[in-house]
Amino acid sequence: MQGILGTPLDYVIIIAYFLFITLFGTFFSRYIKTTKEFFLGGQRFPWWLISFSCVASLVGSYSFIKYSSVGYLYGFSSTMTYANDIFLLPIFMFCWLPVIYFSRVLSIPEYLGKRFDPSTRVVGTIILIIYLVGYVGINLYTLGVAIHTLTGFPIFWGAVIVAVLATIYVVAGGQTAVIWTDLVQAFFLLAAGIGLFVGGILFLKPYGGFWHFLPDTHKYALAYFNRPPDFNFVGIFWQDAIANSFAFWLMNQGIMMRFMSAKSLHDAKRAAIFNILVLILVASIATSGGGWVARALVSAGFLPKTLAGRDAFVRAAHLLCRPGVFGFVLAALTAALMSTVDTLLNAVSAVFVNDIWRPLIVKKAPDRHYLRVGRIVCMVSACLGILLVPIYMKFKTIYAAHGAFTATVTPPMVVAIVLGCIWKRYTPRAAFWTLLGGIIAVFLSIKYDILLAPFSFGIPRSGWFFIRALYGLTVSTVIAVVVTFLTKPAPIEKINGLVWGTHREAMRKFKQGEPNEEEGKPVILWVKQIEEDIDVVRVPPKAMESMKAKPGDILYITDYRWWFGGLHSLHAKAGDPITEEEDFDKIYISKTLVDQGYLRDGMKVYVEKTL
Amino acid sequence: MPTPTISSLLYQYIVGGILFAIGMVLAFKSDIVNLRLRKYKLHITWLIIGYFIYLGIHSFFFFVAPKIK
Numbered sequence A: 001m002q003g004i005l006g007t008p009l010d011y012v013i014i015i016a017y018f019l020f021i022t023l024f025g026t027f028f029s030r031y032i033k034t035t036k037e038f039f040l041g042g043q044r045f046p047w048w049l050i051s052f053s054c055v056a057s058l059v060g061s062y063s064f065i066k067y068s069s070v071g072y073l074y075g076f077s078s079t080m081t082y083a084n085d086i087f088l089l090p091i092f093m094f095c096w097l098p099v100i101y102f103s104r105v106l107s108i109p110e111y112l113g114k115r116f117d118p119s120t121r122v123v124g125t126i127i128l129i130i131y132l133v134g135y136v137g138i139n140l141y142t143l144g145v146a147i148h149t150l151t152g153f154p155i156f157w158g159a160v161i162v163a164v165l166a167t168i169y170v171v172a173g174g175q176t177a178v179i180w181t182d183l184v185q186a187f188f189l190l191a192a193g194i195g196l197f198v199g200g201i202l203f204l205k206p207y208g209g210f211w212h213f214l215p216d217t218h219k220y221a222l223a224y225f226n227r228p229p230d231f232n233f234v235g236i237f238w239q240d241a242i243a244n245s246f247a248f249w250l251m252n253q254g255i256m257m258r259f260m261s262a263k264s265l266h267d268a269k270r271a272a273i274f275n276i277l278v279l280i281l282v283a284s285i286a287t288s289g290g291g292w293v294a295r296a297l298v299s300a301g302f303l304p305k306t307l308a309g310r311d312a313f314v315r316a317a318h319l320l321c322r323p324g325v326f327g328f329v330l331a332a333l334t335a336a337l338m339s340t341v342d343t344l345l346n347a348v349s350a351v352f353v354n355d356i357w358r359p360l361i362v363k364k365a366p367d368r369h370y371l372r373v374g375r376i377v378c379m380v381s382a383c384l385g386i387l388l389v390p391i392y393m394k395f396k397t398i399y400a401a402h403g404a405f406t407a408t409v410t411p412p413m414v415v416a417i418v419l420g421c422i423w424k425r426y427t428p429r430a431a432f433w434t435l436l437g438g439i440i441a442v443f444l445s446i447k448y449d450i451l452l453a454p455f456s457f458g459i460p461r462s463g464w465f466f467i468r469a470l471y472g473l474t475v476s477t478v479i480a481v482v483v484t485f486l487t488k489p490a491p492i493e494k495i496n497g498l499v500w501g502t503h504r505e506a507m508r509k510f511k512q513g514e515p516n517e518e519e520g521k522p523v524i525l526w527v528k529q530i531e532e533d534i535d536v537v538r539v540p541p542k543a544m545e546s547m548k549a550k551p552g553d554i555l556y557i558t559d560y561r562w563w564f565g566g567l568h569s570l571h572a573k574a575g576d577p578i579t580e581e582e583d584f585d586k587i588y589i590s591k592t593l594v595d596q597g598y599l600r601d602g603m604k605v606y607v608e609k610t611l
Numbered sequence B: 001m002p003t004p005t006i007s008s009l010l011y012q013y014i015v016g017g018i019l020f021a022i023g024m025v026l027a028f029k030s031d032i033v034n035l036r037l038r039k040y041k042l043h044i045t046w047l048i049i050g051y052f053i054y055l056g057i058h059s060f061f062f063f064v065a066p067k068i069k
Helices: A008-031 A035-040 A047-058 A061-080 A085-103 A108-115 A118-151 A155-207 A233-251 A253-260 A265-299 A309-320 A325-361 A367-392 A398-422 A428-447 A449-455 A461-486 A503-511 A541-547 A591-596 B006-028 B038-067
Strands: A523-530 A554-559 A569-574 A586-590 A604-609
Touching: A008 A155, A008 A325, A035 A155, A035 A253, A035 A325, A035 A367, A047 A155, A047 A253, A047 A265, A047 A325, A061 A118, A061 A233, A061 A265, A061 A309, A061 A325, A085 A108, A085 A233, A085 A253, A085 A265, A085 A398, A085 A503, A085 B006, A085 B038, A108 A118, A108 A325, A108 A398, A108 A428, A118 A155, A118 A233, A118 A253, A118 A309, A118 A325, A118 A367, A118 A398, A118 A428, A155 A253, A155 A265, A155 A309, A155 A325, A155 A367, A233 A253, A233 A398, A233 A461, A233 B006, A253 A265, A253 A325, A265 A309, A265 B038, A309 A325, A325 A367, A398 A428, A398 A461, A428 A449, A428 A461, A449 A461, A523 A541, A523 A591, A541 A604, A569 A591, A586 A591, B006 B038
Parallel strands: A523 A586
Antiparallel strands: A523 A604, A554 A569, A554 A604
């Protein structure tokens, strides 16, 4: 079916979309002056922006093809992968988020270095770079496949075009560009996916309805326990619901940076809850809906019975959409890719600068030097991702390629991070051997798959690769526990703030003072730029009282227009209250801070106490 | 494809439930969670509601939806 789909109007829409996103992303280059802004967007964004941009990163281009294919073959159980993250949400919110938010680490290897030792950091850096660059390659490959299916355009060159465009705006606008473009792309891809699903239901209504044509076996949300070998419940549960979900939320440097860019820990938690309870459910329907509709269309005779799973999404879209609308759906497919790749490029850059360049190569240089290196690394990692495309082209299926890769590298890392953030006794030596031993064990299981037999749950041998995640998690956990009890733990003062049970200390270090969690109300004030160059802001006594703030507390000052999403905002400590009575509705901010927060004199702002 | 049995649903919510429960215990015992404050109460409430929302959805698409003709 190569080169037979779409009209010139569809291609015009895709090209226009590419141009719009690239220009929109590069617009944010004006907000990038420091590495903190390039990697963390200045820690200024509200929960809704974090949440939507996260879902765009979650849904890769492979998601539409992969889950529509699975949905076409197996029905609603294609949602199993996404609709499981609730189980790990408490650990993410109450153990991991406070640690990364308050410890001011820039990368996961840096966390491993602080929590454990330098050797663990080195192993973590190597794993993470391989994981992230490999993931860039997978995403580029799958988009190349989609473009090839659509136009007959070579897979490799399709990947190159999209990689170049994403790299342009990431290099220019860093994390801020990533978050804002991902917001747009999230709306786009969710609307397109849900629109296609609803369109299919409406299309089939006069003929007896979608539900009528959907086979009964496709109406279950969970698959059969251990059959068939290539899609069974227990294998997917351990590979996707546990290992990959933990990897996404705890080990994915891009997601970690996204949550660290929230304006407060409270907003980071709200973003996580909204994401898992609402957006992921919507995303699971958006990505699988094309496959469900395709199956019903095949039963109703509108599509051929020979339709292959990997073509389900594109063929259903082509049948249901008019010229132009089809272009939007395909633009959503590319939106899904770009929003994942941009996150990964920024993440690889953060790890390289923070864990390789700064500590090992150029130790003390001006911030602008590291910013320049960060931008160069973005470009280099895009090139590496492109070079991986031909390698992934050799794998039999996209699903197997993705599963094999993630199941190999993630279990030891997931165990090290989870135990590191919840178990004080977990020792640096144990973490090192968890990573090294876990990787060796998983590698051995690839060579000798008989090692997976005890974990197989009766799955036929050809499907054992799914269960490699459970094997890897189990072996890594055993190594972690045994070595922990054979070695000395780090002194508590060294790990204060880096592990569950010491979060209050992390808050103190973050604030450099006692946290004030008394619940107050935000206030609306007008900026008054002052000549005096002070690093605190001053608000009237009534405002302090309303916010229940005291001098020394951290305030968040943002443009009153919420739709700017914190672009014009600032965190600063509260100084002594204003004594001038005529300035009862003003906030005094120095010129340096006004510039730093992209505010201006006379601007109406919303002020709240964050800590 | 074989018709799914209840073992998948039970496995998911028992094994997943254990993991969820461990997380909730850690949340309740955390040194920064103060349940007298509204924001923490909201977080905990939404987590528990979320668990049951997912259980409800999966149960519906296990016991009810496949029987609707």
